[in-house]
Amino acid sequence: MLNEEYALFLGCTIPIKNQEFEKASRLVLGELGMSLENMDGAGCCPNPVAIQSLNMETWMALAARNIAIAETLDLDVLTLCAGCFETLRSVNHMLKNDSKYKRKVNEILGKAGYEYMGSLDVHHFVSILSQDEMLDKIKSLVTRNLDLKVSSHYGCHLIRPSAHMNFDDPERPLSIDKIMKRIGVQTLDSSEKMTCCGYCARLHPEIGQALSERKMMELQGINADCVVAACPACANQLSNAQRLHNKEETSSSELDVPILYVTELLALAFGHEPRELRMKTKMIRPTALLEKIAEN
Amino acid sequence: MENSQELINVNDLQLDFRHELSAMINGKSLLNCIQCGVCSSGCTVSEWMDLQPHLVVSSLLLGMKERILSSRAIWMCSICHRCTERCPKSVDYSFLLTLLRNLAIEEGHAPPEYTADLENVFSAGFALPLHGSMFKSVNRRRERNGLPELAPADVESIRSIIQVTGLDRCMNKGDEQSNVE
Ligand code: SF4
Ligand code: SF4
Numbered sequence: 001m002l003n004e005e006y007a008l009f010l011g012c013t014i015p016i017k018n019q020e021f022e023k024a025s026r027l028v029l030g031e032l033g034m035s036l037e038n039m040d041g042a043g044c045c046p047n048p049v050a051i052q053s054l055n056m057e058t059w060m061a062l063a064a065r066n067i068a069i070a071e072t073l074d075l076d077v078l079t080l081c082a083g084c085f086e087t088l089r090s091v092n093h094m095l096k097n098d099s100k101y102k103r104k105v106n107e108i109l110g111k112a113g114y115e116y117m118g119s120l121d122v123h124h125f126v127s128i129l130s131q132d133e134m135l136d137k138i139k140s141l142v143t144r145n146l147d148l149k150v151s152s153h154y155g156c157h158l159i160r161p162s163a164h165m166n167f168d169d170p171e172r173p174l175s176i177d178k179i180m181k182r183i184g185v186q187t188l189d190s191s192e193k194m195t196c197c198g199y200c201a202r203l204h205p206e207i208g209q210a211l212s213e214r215k216m217m218e219l220q221g222i223n224a225d226c227v228v229a230a231c232p233a234c235a236n237q238l239s240n241a242q243r244l245h246n247k248e249e250t251s252s253s254e255l256d257v258p259i260l261y262v263t264e265l266l267a268l269a270f271g272h273e274p275r276e277l278r279m280k281t282k283m284i285r286p287t288a289l290l291e292k293i294a295e296n
Numbered sequence: 297m298e299n300s301q302e303l304i305n306v307n308d309l310q311l312d313f314r315h316e317l318s319a320m321i322n323g324k325s326l327l328n329c330i331q332c333g334v335c336s337s338g339c340t341v342s343e344w345m346d347l348q349p350h351l352v353v354s355s356l357l358l359g360m361k362e363r364i365l366s367s368r369a370i371w372m373c374s375i376c377h378r379c380t381e382r383c384p385k386s387v388d389y390s391f392l393l394t395l396l397r398n399l400a401i402e403e404g405h406a407p408p409e410y411t412a413d414l415e416n417v418f419s420a421g422f423a424l425p426l427h428g429s430m431f432k433s434v435n436r437r438r439e440r441n442g443l444p445e446l447a448p449a450d451v452e453s454i455r456s457i458i459q460v461t462g463l464d465r466c467m468n469k470g471d472e473q474s475n476v477e
Contacts, residue, residue, distance in 0.1 A: 010446070012422040016434050019441045026443070043421030043449030049375055050413040050423070053397040054406060056321060058461040062417075065453060094322075101321060108460050112453035160377035161390070170381045196340045201374035203407055207344050208374070278441070 002133055006078035006123070007070035008036035009088065012044050013232040014080050018261075020278050021232060025080050025125060025263040031270055032129070032137050036078065039069045045084040048157060049200045052087070060101065061108040063091035064116035068109065077122040080263075082231035085124040086157035090164040092122050124158060126230045126262060127167040130175035139182045143271040145296050148225040148289065149186045150265070152176040153238065155231035156196050176228060176262060183269035185228075192218040199237035212241030216255050225289050226258045228265055235259045239283040258286035268293060309359035317356060320395050328385040329353045335379035335389050341372050349379050349389055356392075365400040371407065406466045415467050418458055421449020 014022050029036060044051070045063060052059040067088060070077045079085045095102045096118045106116055128134060154173050162170035171194070177187040192215040198208030216238060219227060229235040242255040259282070267277055274280070274290050310316075317323045329350070336348035347355070347369040355364050364370065370393055379389040413423045420426040426434065435445050458464050 012424050015438070015443075015446050016422065016424050016426070019438060019443055022443055023441055038444065038447060040447040041450035041453075042447075043451075043454050044413075044417045044423040046417055047413055047423050050410040051417065052394055054401055054410055054414060054466060055461055055463045056394065056398055058458060058463045061457045061461060062454065065457065098321075108457055111460050112456040114453060156374075156376040156378075161380050161388070170377075196374050196376040198340070198374050200376075201341055201344075201372055203371045203409055204344065207341055207372065211340070211374075 002128060002131060003076055004033060005035045005037065005075055007039050007073050007075040009039055009042060009045070009066065009070070009077050009079045009084055011079065011081045011084040012047075013083075013236075018232045018235070020281065021235070021261040021263065022080065024261055024267040024272075024277055027272060028263045028266045028270065029078075029125060031141055032134065034078075034128075037073050037075055039066070039073070039077075042066050042069050045079075045081075045087040048083055048087045048090075049202070057104070057108070059087070060091050060095070061105050063087050064095060064105045065109055065112065065114050067092055067120070067122070068114045068116045071117050071119055074120075076120045078128070079122065079124050081233075082124060082155040082158040083233055085122065085127075086165070089122040089124075090161075092118070092120075093164045124230065126158060126175050126179070129262075129266075130168070130178050135178060135182045138179065138266065142183050142269045144269055144293070146183060146185050146265065146269050146293060147296055148265075148292065149188055149223065150180060150226050150228045150260075151188045151190065151193060151219050151222075151224045152180065153197070153227045153229045153234055153259075154194070155229065155234045156200075158230055176230060179262060180228065180265070183266060185265060185269075188219075188222055188224055190218055190222055197234040197237040197241075199233045208237055209241050209244060212238050213245050213255070216242050216245075216257055217253070220253075220255055220257050224257055225292065226260045226265075226286060228260055228262055230262050235261065236283075242284055256284055258282055258284045258289055260286065260289075304358075304360075310361045311359045313359045313361045314357050317392070317395060322388055322391050323395055325386055325388045326353065326356060326392055329357065329387050330385055332384060334382050334384060335387070338378045338382050340374050340376045340378060344372055345369050346372075353387065353389065353392075356396075364396060365403060366405070370396045370400060401466065411466050411468070414458070414463065418455055418464070418467060419451075421451045421454050 159168050159173050160170045168175045180187050195215045198211035201207040238259050245255050333350045336350045377390045
């Protein structure tokens, strides 16, 4: 049996920059019967690239502080972002399995007035929604037939390192595809399906641009109606790379594959209107996709 | 490093570096490497790397500390964790890279892109800038979108953690007054 109540960890990018993802997620998770408690006082997860690269101990202690807030609510943590998921799930896993580091982190937290106990688990909405019990619920709530072909973008940090994330296959994941299947959406396979968006190589932005551009060209070539993502950093990177490509005078083709969040597609399937979901504010406008939906 | 013919003077090596690294959290796996090259063959950014992952590992094992800590290779990785996932000897390469970045930063090589995130976290608790009236305008936007108010982070405790772990030394001291209201 899955829990019904979770401590909702928002992180930074979603509540500040990508509120449309939060909106769709709250709608959908609520309709699936999940209740979400706010985690007052929580901050950045912190960022698994920048802060972890600067100092492992700071990264672990800041993450443990966030988990400690959920512990006072006695609720498992639910994240909406793959980066937050990686940080909180990894740190939780490492501290639960290493009493020496747990002690060390608690010494740091003690001075800040917190204590990490290691009493709960950390989830991403994909790790919850892809379980059989939820998949059945999802199917029962579908009211709109979405005749779409999409490409699932898992995002590295949702599924790897599998020693910590451990809910789906690290190289051939199925969780997002399973969710899409239950709302009647067809998922496409391609050689670029598992390509990293490259955002996390952000000290060398040309790397992310090249990786994302190649990926989006292939997905446009196989006529994907959209990419479906579970991480705001990936979603923004894949959109922005297309915008930059289109601005380039030497580009011979225009890229226009919209990026939707998993929960945005679910909200559409559950009958919510594109307007309510602010679909037209996306950087890559889902014009053709919305026309397709309107025809159904 | 680009020139594989280059001679290495054994006096320049820090032969105990492998022990320094393997004593760090999760660092032990370094010693398992058999130089099979699987990490490099699947690396997301290998076409941009000046030094492929398996060569970074062999350089570490040899004790070429300074050359690795000042290399570009440790900053180009996209942290996709494919190397770690595929290594037949369970070398946690992506994690080792993070440890190397930590060491490089201790030597004063902190990238400004990362310290900017740290400064934001120190200032208001979030990685995105939220100084001055920005917090209020985020909440106004949230209200228009029908979302509940975003609660402020417990900044005092976050600052205490950053200071106790000594990371405040990486910050631009001039920015400290840009606190939340
Ligand atoms: S895959 Fe593992 S064992 Fe093989 S070279 Fe890389 S680190 Fe060494
Ligand atoms: S984590 Fe870094 S080094 Fe490892 S495969 Fe990915 S990009 Fe390459």
